[in-house]
Amino acid sequence: MRIEVNGSGREFPAGGSVRRLLTELGLDPRMVVVERNREIIRREELDDVLVADGDRYEIVQFVGGG
């Protein structure tokens, strides 16, 4: 499956959850927020939502800002 994460394309196996995507990216789910096709995925939904072909993800975190 082809998906897009933070503007870059990548392959991801069918049937994997969004939590698995985060694990694969080496990200701690408590430190990031995930948007899938412009909809926020709540932390408690990370296991239930499955990654689908063509999905576009934005994964954000807190950084320094004024």
Place this chain on the structure above:
Amino acid sequence: MTVDSMESETIENLVSHDPLMVADREFSSRLIVGTGKYASHEQTVAAVRASGAEMVTVAVRRVDLDATKSESLLHHLDPSEFFLLPNTAGCFTADEAIRYARLGREAGLSSWVKLEVIGDQETLLPDTEALLEATRILVGEGFTVLPYTNDDLITALRLEQAGAAAVMPLASPIGSGLGLLNPVNIRILKARLSVPVIVDAGVGTASDACLTMEQGVDGILMNTALAAAERPVLMAGAMREAVRAGRAAWLAGRMPVREWAVPSSPSTGMLD
């Protein structure tokens, strides 16, 4: 005034226990600091601590998936020690700002947002029409909204009416360090608004912060004045003192300004 009550007229007594109230929350410091543009996470934390700020702003940005050192600020600033306020800096439309605000809320710390909708790349002045629209929508979604705005009374009143928890007018453009350009407008805002007035942006050095607090505003938010100082941690300490001194001077009530000299020593009892 009795001797006892005069002796209690100290900054320690009157400013240290004079919290900033925003919405239903009390903040121990009237200084709010940003976390952008520091040389390192360590310097950020040292400066934030030295400033004495309890409320600290952060930005929401994409995780850099290629970088080995793309770390959340949450690793360095403990949310149980500081009240982290996500901003919508860099947003040019109401929709964009709302999107960032929702992402910031989902991080799970609070429903507060420092709302910025920028109208012009060069001056970073706010798009007040879009700001009002975004404020209304976010207040409707249960956010506690602190909008960054210009020093225009009418916009400030509309933001208050839209449900903003505080109004944050600029002292001068973001990152400019020009200081408080229009103290009169800031005083007008403070006189007319019921919600707290927190001056946001433009303060350059400690005297700017002190002068701003002397206008009677409720607080100041700053970032570049600390981060771009040669010694940010020392400047953070200076700002802490300046904000306290300015608040104390405001509470103390300054003497009236006169155009001509008035002697301080008795004019009677002079020798022949």
